Amino acid sequence: MQCRNSNEFLLRRLEKPTGPIDVVLDTDAFNEVDDQFALAYLLRSGDKANLRAIYAAPFTNQKAASPAEGMEKSYQEIGHILSLCGREDLLTAVYRGSPSYLPDESTPVLSPAAEDLAERAMAQPDDRPLYVVAIGAITNVASALLIRPEIARKIVLVWLGGHAWTWPDTREFNLIQDVAAARVVFGCGVPLVQLPCMGVVTHFATTGPELEHWIAGKNPLCDYLYRIVREDEEVRCGKVLWSRVIWDVTAVAWLLDERFTMDKIVHSPIVSYDGHYSHDETRHLMKYVYYIDRDRVFADLFRKLAG
Numbered sequence: 001m002q003c004r005n006s007n008e009f010l011l012r013r014l015e016k017p018t019g020p021i022d023v024v025l026d027t028d029a030f031n032e033v034d035d036q037f038a039l040a041y042l043l044r045s046g047d048k049a050n051l052r053a054i055y056a057a058p059f060t061n062q063k064a065a066s067p068a069e070g071m072e073k074s075y076q077e078i079g080h081i082l083s084l085c086g087r088e089d090l091l092t093a094v095y096r097g098s099p100s101y102l103p104d105e106s107t108p109v110l111s112p113a114a115e116d117l118a119e120r121a122m123a124q125p126d127d128r129p130l131y132v133v134a135i136g137a138i139t140n141v142a143s144a145l146l147i148r149p150e151i152a153r154k155i156v157l158v159w160l161g162g163h164a165w166t167w168p169d170t171r172e173f174n175l176i177q178d179v180a181a182a183r184v185v186f187g188c189g190v191p192l193v194q195l196p197c198m199g200v201v202t203h204f205a206t207t208g209p210e211l212e213h214w215i216a217g218k219n220p221l222c223d224y225l226y227r228i229v230r231e232d233e234e235v236r237c238g239k240v241l242w243s244r245v246i247w248d249v250t251a252v253a254w255l256l257d258e259r260f261t262m263d264k265i266v267h268s269p270i271v272s273y274d275g276h277y278s279h280d281e282t283r284h285l286m287k288y289v290y291y292i293d294r295d296r297v298f299a300d301l302f303r304k305l306a307g
Contacts, residue, residue: 164199
């Protein structure tokens with residue numbers, strides 16, 4: 001794919017949104033515990049974000065033996081969170097995503113999610129971009145861009161993926177699962193906001209006592225979120241004292257309030273297959289988030305979840 005957007009166009013598109021915006025969420029919801037928080041946060045921020053569709057993203061780890069299994073488990077978990085939030089009306093807007101990762105940088109993996117994103121983006125008015133919040137492997141979004149390259153002028157992609165550019169490598173879970181897809185989104189010229197994990201979003205951590213104080217016992221959704229974090233931490237480390245990064249919430253936070261994050265305009269990096277970035281200052285522009293106001297975002301998140 002060739003970069004089709006000028007830097008002037010990208011700078012306009014990458015301004016923080018104001019007023020109600022149209023959003024879709026691409027999520028590997030069964031992978032960890034943070035996707036559930038991010039989905040609930042988006043649902044409880046309806047005054048600013050109109051959630052139009054939700055896409056199940058693939059993943060592979062100890063919870064899923066294949067990307068297809070990870071995607072299907074995520075699809076089911078999305079439905080569970082919608083029910084806990086009382087938003088069963090959105091069940092018809094949940095789409096299964098890719099059962100596999102991209103085979104190369106020019107071949108999309110067809111799925112209901114990728115096809116819906118391509119069609120939905122093309123139907124969006126030119127002056128009202130569709131914000132795509134992606135918090136998993138970027139396969140579905142890259143596939144949509146390969147199906148309809150024109151949507152690079154119709155969407156703004158906010159992706160939690162990769163590590164900080166100062167980190168020794170970029171072997172972050174979302175990125176390393178599908179490097180071909182990451183190279184598509186970093187290379188095609190779509191308006192892109194990157195929230196790096198290690199070195200940036202690692203700042204966005206909470207603890208058991210904090211979760212117990214702010215959300216435990218507030219409602220069935222909060223009780224579920226509190227329980228899955230505690231259970232996951234017991235399996236992960238078994239420690240009495242722990243903190244947990246709720247990574248994916250930060251991608252939603254970037255949309256909601258300009259005070260929640262700090263970012264800068266940079267030239268899009270080149271993602272290598274061996275787990276590193278390289279840089280070329282002739283490449284197109286994108287946004288790079290380098291700071292999260294941890295306390296302010298958690299305060300907003302806990303208030304909305306408990307409310």
